[in-house]
Amino acid sequence: MRVVDTARRGEVTIRDLSKSFTLNGRRLDVLRGIDLDIHGGEAIAIVGPSGCGKTTLLRVLAGLEEPDRGDVLIDGAPVHGIGNQRAVIFQEPRLLPWLTVTQNVAFGLEVRGTPAAQAADRARHYIRLVGLAGFEEAFPRQLSGGMAQRVGIARALTVQPEILLLDEPLGALDAMTKLTMQEELARIWREEGVTMILVTHDLEEAIFLADRVLVMSKDSTTPTRLIELDLPRPRDRSTPGFVALRRRLMAEFGLH
Amino acid sequence: MTLQMLDSPALATPPSRAFLARAGQGARKAAARYGLLLGFLILWQVGSTQGWLNATVFPPLHLIFAALWDGLASGALIDDIAISLQRSGLAFAAAVGLGIPLGLFMGQIRAVEQALDPILQFFRQTSALALYPVFILLLGLGEASKVFVIFWATLFPILLATIGGVKEVDRKLIEMARTYGAPRRTVFLRVVLPASIPSVFVGLRLSATTALLLLIAAEMIGANRGLGFQVMNAQYNFQIPLMFAAIFLLALLGLAANFTLVTLQRRLCRWAEAT
Known part of the structure; x- marks a missing residue:
């Protein structure tokens, strides 16, 4: 285990990051020289229209894609590929249907070499944290969508990452479940003190959870913008500050 | 419930x-x-x-059951059952032993699968029974050709079902395992293998049925023992109750094979049934 300066834990620096794909013979510049500094323990939301590259950016940060140019530094050190400091929560829970809830949550730890009994112990702690106590021995197909997503979140937390990468984690849930889960995520982020990088297409979710919002755009003429959310926590959707920010963010997208 | x-x-x-x-x-x-x-x-x-x-x-059922009882009590049918079980069992075991590992390997490596697929499709479409004379020429009229023709026919359903199972594993689950740093071996053992089991069982059940079919055909053509031989032989000698007794035993064998596989599948795939 490398000794990490606690003040810098979970710090992400993105330098001149570019990535393009070739689609039907046409070059598509998805990421164009992105620079961003994310502090340790910060919650940042990435929003933008479909096809703006927000998911690609997250996949590069996760190490699932290699950038064409530029660097990703975590706690000051450049990273390539997948690493133990990061855990990803996907839009789908991506649970292994043949494992129970406990076994699924312990999966990440076991893969990283933790003995099974110890992994299961830690898994049970995080199952309680996400509010699934009593469902330890259930199989994924016995769970509702929201419960399954909680299992996915618990699995990511169990490996105790410095950085949590969330790719539209609540996008597939119904409106009611989504609201509850947003509050759960805010609580978990506060309790765990992780850096949270959240891709979402829900502006309200971005304002509810993030310290700053990165607004990405599809066309190359508009640069990416960073919006500071100076709102007290816990956040309340009905306060004038919240409403004003939502209006401002919607204006960014030409919505009124 | x-x-x-x-x-x-x-x-x-x-x-x-x-x-x-x-x-x-x-x-x-x-x-x-x-x-x-x-x-x-x-x-x-x-x-x-x-x-x-x-x-x-x-003939009325009581005559058939009397013939069955006589055959079993005298040990004549027991002999036939034993040799038939041995032939189909050996062939099936060999097909499982080769088909599942090969299928797991081929399903994972695209280049291998693509190179071998045309020849596999060709072999699969060639009826094993049509090839039986070839096997007899090569291996003689003894046990080897009988076991081999059953093996040949049972290999392809297992192999193709296993390849299909591996290829259809959800890429998203594999990606999930990779984000936790799982090496290839772990991804294979903990994601690909369990995900392919239901599909492998489809192949196994299909193969078990095929094994019995080919067993009977092979025993009818060139054997002097076995249940398939007994069906033919009893008919030649006009021992119709005995013929039905042998047919009944063959049906029972098929049911037993299927039951065993279904039970095994239930035990291995408990997760798929939980509701």
């Missing part, structure tokens, strides 16, 4: 009545499931004894 338990006033009724109710329910279930089969057997028996059916071609 839970709802039924809540609805039935189990606590209010005395135990004896509850028992009777349960027994009645069990009988109804059995009647719904096996009633038609029972009706068919009764019709056969009555039809044969009353002369509605030609009793020489369809």
Whole structure:
């Protein structure tokens, strides 16, 4: 285990990051020289229209894609590929249907070499944290969508990452479940003190959870913008500050 | 299940009545499931004894069971069962032993799968029975050619089902495992392998049926022992009850094989049934 300066834990620096794909013979510049500094323990939301590259950016940060140019530094050190400091929560829970809830949550730890009994112990702690106590021995197909997503979140937390990468984690849930889960995520982020990088297409979710919002755009003429959310926590959707920010963010997208 | 338990006033009724109710329910279930089969057997028996059916071609059931009993008691049919089980068992085991590992390997490596797929499709479409004379030329009329023709026919369903199972594993689950730093071996053992099991079992059940089919055909062509031989031989000698007894045993063998595989699948894939 490398000794990490606690003040810098979970710090992400993105330098001149570019990535393009070739689609039907046409070059598509998805990421164009992105620079961003994310502090340790910060919650940042990435929003933008479909096809703006927000998911690609997250996949590069996760190490699932290699950038064409530029660097990703975590706690000051450049990273390539997948690493133990990061855990990803996907839009789908991506649970292994043949494992129970406990076994699924312990999966990440076991893969990283933790003995099974110890992994299961830690898994049970995080199952309680996400509010699934009593469902330890259930199989994924016995769970509702929201419960399954909680299992996915618990699995990511169990490996105790410095950085949590969330790719539209609540996008597939119904409106009611989504609201509850947003509050759960805010609580978990506060309790765990992780850096949270959240891709979402829900502006309200971005304002509810993030310290700053990165607004990405599809066309190359508009640069990416960073919006500071100076709102007290816990956040309340009905306060004038919240409403004003939502209006401002919607204006960014030409919505009124 | 839970709802039924809540609805039935189990606590209010005395135990004896509850028992009777349960027994009645069990009988109804059995009647719904096996009633038609029972009706068919009764019709056969009555039809044969009353002369509605030609009793020489369809002898009454009690004669068939008497022939079966005689055969089993004298040990003649036991011998046939043993040799038939040995032939199909050896061939099936060899097909499983080669087909599953090869399928797991081929399903993972695209280049290998693509290179081998045309030849596999070609072999699969070539009827094993049509190739039986070739196998006889190569291996003689003894046990080897019989086992080999069954092996040949059972290999392809297992192989193709395993390849299909591996190829259809959800890429998203593999990606998930990779984000936790799982090396290839771990991804294979913990994601690809368990995800392919249901598909492998489809192949196994198909192969078990094919194994029995080819067994009978091979034994009819060039054997002097075995259940398939017994069916043919009894017909030549006009021992029709014995012929039906051998057919009955073959059906039983098929049912037993299927039952074993289904039970094994249930045990291995408990997760797929939980609701």
